[in-house]
Every structure is written in structure tokens, then in C-alpha cells.
Amino acid sequence: MGAYHRVESTRKPEQAVYDDIILAGDGWMRDLESGQVLRIVDLEGNQAADTLFYDADRPEDHYAAAATIARQGNIYLTTGSVLVAESGKELLTIVADTCGRHDTLGGSCSAQSNTVRYAHEKEHMHNCRDTFMLQLAKRGGDYGKRDLAPNINFFMNVPVTSQGGLKFDDGVSSPGAYVELQSHGRTTVLISNCPQLNNPCNAYNPTPIRILIWNE
Ligand SMILES: [Zn+2]
Numbered sequence: 001m002g003a004y005h006r007v008e009s010t011r012k013p014e015q016a017v018y019d020d021i022i023l024a025g026d027g028w029m030r031d032l033e034s035g036q037v038l039r040i041v042d043l044e045g046n047q048a049a050d051t052l053f054y055d056a057d058r059p060e061d062h063y064a065a066a067a068t069i070a071r072q073g074n075i076y077l078t079t080g081s082v083l084v085a086e087s088g089k090e091l092l093t094i095v096a097d098t099c100g101r102h103d104t105l106g107g108s109c110s111a112q113s114n115t116v117r118y119a120h121e122k123e124h125m126h127n128c129r130d131t132f133m134l135q136l137a138k139r140g141g142d143y144g145k146r147d148l149a150p151n152i153n154f155f156m157n158v159p160v161t162s163q164g165g166l167k168f169d170d171g172v173s174s175p176g177a178y179v180e181l182q183s184h185g186r187t188t189v190l191i192s193n194c195p196q197l198n199n200p201c202n203a204y205n206p207t208p209i210r211i212l213i214w215n216e
Contacts (some may be wrong), residue, residue, distance in 0.1 A: 003098035005079040011214050018213035024206030025195030028137040030057045032183040037214045039129050039153055044207035045175040048156040048194040050108040050128040053091045056138045056186035061085045065104050065150040077102040091187050096180035099173045103158040108151050109196050118198045131192035154179050
């Protein structure tokens with residue numbers, strides 16, 4: 001299902017201009033300047049970092065899963081993958097990857113999907129869709145529900161079966177695995193560090209992720 005292109009980064013954490021932890025279940029939203037590099041670290045392994053990107057100057061132009069998949073001819077992302085927006089604009093390129101597989105199809109968890117996949121009483125659990133909405137609301141401006149598009153699940157393992165179905169499998173990530181993306185222009189990043197307690201992708205144990213940013 002496409003070659004994993006393992007590339008380690010030479011960037012040093014002590015040279016980062018930003019360094020913070022997102023706890024499981026929490027959200028994060030921030031702008032990258034042109035050329036800045038974002039690293040997302042799966043601190044304990046098997047976590048899922050649900051992520052969306054926007055052109056910071058034209059937020060209605062968000063990450064486009066279908067265009068990104070078509071562009072690279074692969075449903076999984078790894079080093080060299082270019083993430084494009086609905087307009088076709090190149091938002092970011094993955095410049096390092098020590099995990100190997102990042103899901104583009106599974107989407108984020110929601111009250112509805114938790115109910116359908118697991119049980120009706122899961123409806124009130126924390127979920128990534130609500131975390132996204134909370135971050136967008138805190139950001140203000142014109143952001144709303146329509147700005148929630150199919151997202152990337154970094155570190156999440158969603159194999160496609162021979163029948164064409166999707167499975168949510170145990171993760172392929174490991175403690176300390178990371179993905180690094182360089183922004184082509186000013187790009188807004190929206191992350192929900194998945195709070196899912198029902199999903200084998202994070203081994204039923206949601207854990208923190210670390211975010212670092214370098215100027216280039
Ligand atoms: Zn989630």
C-alpha cells in the first residue's frame with residue numbers, strides 16, 4: 001500500500017521556537033509562518049493526532065483529503081507527501097517521518113460515530129469533532145461547522161481490507177515516533193489529540209503528544 005519513506009530529522013528540540021505538550025483529549029490551534037516546520041511527537045506510542053490545516057489568509061481554503069490522495073496516488077502519507085488545499089494550493093510537505101503510516105480516510109471521532117461504532121452510552125464521551133469545534137469557537141472569526149473537513153489522523157493505522165472496507169487496527173507507531181511538516185505559506189494548524197477510550201489505534205489508552213516548531 002505504498003512505500004514508507006523513513007526520514008529522521010536533524011532538527012534539535014533546544015533550537016525550536018515553540019515546544020509544548022497536548023494532553024489526550026485536548027485541542028490546539030496555531031498559525032505557522034511560511035517556511036516554519038511543525039513536528040508532532042507521539043510521546044508514548046499508539047496515539048492518534050487528528051489534524052486539519054487551513055490557508056491562514058483564506059481559512060475557507062482548507063486541507064483537502066481527496067486532492068491530497070489523488071495528487072500522490074496513495075491513501076497513506078509519509079515523507080515527501082504534499083498536503084494540498086481544496087484550491088490545489090500546496091499547504092505543507094512532510095519532511096520527516098519515523099512512524100510510517102498516517103491515515104487520510106478514517107476521519108475524526110464524533111458523538112455520532114462513537115454511538116454507531118461502540119455503544120449508545122458513548123454518546124457523551126469527549127470526541128475529536130467537539131474538540132475541533134471548541135478550538136474553532138475560541139479562535140473566533142468566521143470559523144464554524146462548515147470548516148470541519150475530512151482530516152488527517154497522524155499515527156493512526158487504518159488498513160484497507162481486500163473487500164475495500166476500513167479497519168481500525170492497533171497502531172504502527174511507537175514511543176517517540178514523529179512526523180515533521182514544513183509549511184509552504186502561512187498555514188493554520190488545528191489538532192485534536194484524540195480522547196478515544198474505545199479505539200485500538202491508541203491501545204485504549206490515550207496519551208499526550210508533543211508539538212515543536214522551528215523557524216525552518
Ligand atoms: Zn478522536
